[in-house]
Amino acid sequence: MRIVIIDDDNLVGISLKTILEANQEVEVLAIGNNGKEGILLYEKYQPDVLLMDIRMDIMTGIDAAKIIIEKDKNAKILFLTTFLDDDYIIKALQLGAKGYILKQDFESILPALKAVYSGQNVFGDKIISKIPSFLDQKKALEDLPFSISQKELELIRLVADGLSNKEISQKLYLSEGTIRNYLSNILEKLDLRDRTQLAVFYYQNHLDLYR
Structure with missing residues (x-):
């Protein structure tokens, strides 16, 4: 490097x-x-x-x-x-x-x-904590449905791939607490109850096509 x-x-x-x-x-x-x-x-x-x-x-x-x-x-x-x-x-x-x-x-x-x-x-x-709505502040890509930002899609994809919060935090170099907060915001935004519903939502809406 x-x-x-x-x-x-x-x-x-x-x-x-x-x-x-x-x-x-x-x-x-x-x-x-x-x-x-x-x-x-x-x-x-x-x-x-x-x-x-x-x-x-x-x-x-x-x-x-x-x-x-x-x-x-x-x-x-x-x-x-x-x-x-x-x-x-x-x-x-x-x-x-x-x-x-x-x-x-x-x-x-x-x-x-x-x-x-x-x-x-x-x-x-520390930087993420300064912007509680970090994911929402990033302009959602016009070609992504449900006003999902690119970063939100990345998190949803990792959940759909079966990764735990700990594994996601290691992959994205963020704390587990930060990942939990992000996922909580995403579930509320999409009116979903849990990670399982989120994974189903990912595939039912063909979000895997945006890889």
């Missing part, structure tokens, strides 16, 4: 490189200090994942991500920041960033990178 790190604190960047490269699966290609360098380094190295801070001088991570994603819609950007700010979180989601985690949760950085690399979205529990 090839990574580029962008952080305005040199010490943080170097420390992250040391920590991540302790895992033989990770190669840190370059370290930058602001959004402009993030754009240049992304274009130069085309990393598997761009690990980027948000608040930086010269250009923020949000502004850089917008430019990068406009040029490459498949760009995988994981924001790593100390700021638990609603505006930043919402902007990150709107841009299409693959994740947003806090530097304080250093143990989750490598698992989050692996998850993003494998195509998943990763948002730390």
Whole structure:
């Protein structure tokens, strides 16, 4: 997994490189200090994942991500920041960033990178808790029935596949409590009683065709 790190604190960047490269699966290609360098380094190295801070001088991570994603819609950007700010979180989601985690949760950085690399979205529990209606705030895709968002469909699919809350939490890198809350909201939204009804609903309405 090839990574580029962008952080305005040199010490943080170097420390992250040391920590991540302790895992033989990770190669840190370059370290930058602001959004402009993030754009240049992304274009130069085309990393598997761009690990980027948000608040930086010269250009923020949000502004850089917008430019990068406009040029490459498949760009995988994981924001790593100390700021638990609603505006930043919402902007990150709107841009299409693959994740947003806090530097304080250093143990989750490598698992989050692996998850993003494998195509998943990763948002730390503290960030999810800031947006109780996280799933509903994501615009439902027009071609999905019942106003189901893409993230809701992913959770319903995992339930239909027979995964437990614990297995789903491990797969999505979220706590079991967060998964329970999401599923409770989905059941209420679809007027269903339990997981079994949800699984039946999934197949009866041919949601498996949206894989």
